[in-house]
Amino acid sequence: MHRLHHWFAEYPVLVGLAAAAAITLLVAAVLAVTMHRAGVSLKPLVWIFVLIGLIGLPQAAVHVLDVIRFEQQRADAQPAQAAAVLQPVPWELVFGHNADPSLMTDPRAALAPVLGEAAIAVLSFTAEGESALAARFADARAATRALDAYGNFFQFALARGSDRAGWTARRYGGGGEWNHVVVAGNELYAWTGPSREAVIARRERVLGSWQPPPPTPPQRAHEARLVSGSLSGPALLGFAALNLAAVVAWFFWGAAWAARTDPGPDAHPMPASVLRLQVLAAYAGGGPVQADAAPDGSILLDWNYADARWFDLMHLHxxxxxxxxxxxxxxxxxxxxxxxxxxxxxxxxxxxxxxxxWQHSSGIELFRVEEERHYGIQLDAAGRPSGELVHATRFDSRLLKQPAIDRVTAAGWRWQPTLVSAPRWMRWLTG
Structure with missing residues (x-):
């Protein structure tokens, strides 16, 4: 009984894992749709979420394996034999001699979440307001499912007992009356009363003595045999080293792969000298990007996409x-x-x-679109008011890169952003 409650009580990380998985899938779907509509490659999205998976999935797998191992060992240590010891009894004993026959009713409609599989069920009341429930099912498994559903439906709190011997608890999170519910063969019995002692007494009159377990939570004596506990120091260090190596390798290789643009199959390779001239010519039309040839043969593309001065509220910006x-x-x-x-x-x-x-960074920017607006009295380069009250800037990384990418790939060359300037023997990793 309370299997989910037990899982979450022993492993609250399962709730976090489920929430993290749902949020990750939602974010991935939103980003995929947005990037597809913008005509951007989805390779950066693949790189990011594979990286997240390499970091998070091994940890999640250990937690899930812990739950599976714990449940297997728990089932071996205390098998669910709810019906192996207790046998059905005449329902007159369940209801008691003081039950009012005129108040007996069929509760299956009102308690459908609990008694939906019951072939027959009767709910009785006494003049003192106590009740007794008896229900018959097709087999013991259906009765045990009803036992689980009963505790969830009535929001058991302060529960003590087991599926085999029965459960004693207080309804509605501890604010209601006391309950004892038990399975005997293919039948379910439940009694309510004003106190724990009252419902236990009614149960014992019908089914015999009931010894409640200690009030402490169940101890996991086999905890050392869980997956996480069975990993030795060397094995854990070895796995951590392999996982770290995979994360680092994917970080560099995956980033290079995600940012790479290969030439088309019909492109004819051009000499580097011709390609340099074509790249410089792509930015010679007076646009916002300035292209310059460096003495070492490289080309510098600069975009000063924001340069603003303004005055507001006694501050110069x-x-x-x-x-x-x-x-x-x-x-x-x-x-x-x-x-x-x-x-x-x-x-x-x-x-x-x-x-x-001041901030200065380097790396690979897979894509970025940025807009800023600044309000105040705008100043020109000489520090004089320009007459404008708003300065707006917009940056789109495609406007900076795409002309060069088009020229490079059309010339039969590969466009390869890199995170670091690595030596030739490391370029299989860094691009």
Whole structure:
């Protein structure tokens, strides 16, 4: 009885695992739909959730295996024999001599969640307001299912007992009357009364002595044989090392795979010198991105997509947002390896002092669309009011990268963003 309650009491992490799985699936579905509508590859989504799975699934698997092992050992230690000892008795004994025949009724409709499988059931009352229930089922298993449903339906609290000997508890979370419910063969009996002693006395008059278990929660003497407890130190360290290696490998290799764009099958490879000129020409139309050739043969793509000054509430503000791509051409592998950098500078001065926030990062930005609005008296580069009250900025990583990606792949080369500038022997991992 109370199997789910027992699972959650012993393993509350199961509730967290179920909630985490549901939230993860929901977020994945929303992101997949959003990215598909925006025409963005779903490979970044695959990379992120495989990474989450490599970290979380081994831990979840151990918890689930613990539950399965615990239930197996619990069943071996105390088999569910609810009907193996107690035998059905005449219902007149269940109801008692003081039951009022005029108040006996068929409760199956009112207690359908409990008695839905019952072939026959009778609920009796006494003049003192106590009740007794007797119900007959097709077999002992159906009676045991009704026993479980009875405790859940009446919200048992302070429960003591077992499926084999019967349960004594208080209804409605501890605020109702006392109950004793038990299975005998293919029949279910239940008595209510004002106290624990009263319902136990009625049960013992009908079915004999009942010795309640100690009031402490059930002890898990076999806990050391659970999966998590049976992992030795070396085995645990070995598994942790393998799992960490898999996570690190997927982090680098998966990120490179998710950001990679391969050339089309019909593309004809071009020399690196021609490709450099084509990439520079793609940004020569006076757009927001500035393309420059570096002395080492790489190309720098810079987008200062936010540079604003404004005054509001006795404060002068300044912000700058810059995104940079460094394109390195590997002619031997027909690959353009891309390192990405971005910086943010926010300053304000006025009443309360000076505040400066600066951030510089590098890595792989799979996709990003960002919009900002700043309200106040806008200032031009010379510090004079420009007449505007709102400054809006918008950044879309596709506008920065896509012209270069198109030129690179059309030239028969691979576009390969990387997290680090790795030596050649490590490029199988980093891209």
């Amino acid at each position: 300044r912000l700058q947002r810059t995104q940079r791509l460094v394109l390195n051409f590997d002619e031997a592998e027909r690959t353009v390896r891309v390192r990405e950098y971005w910086s943010r500078i926010d300053t304000s001065a006025g009443y309360g002092g000076l505040r400066l926030a």
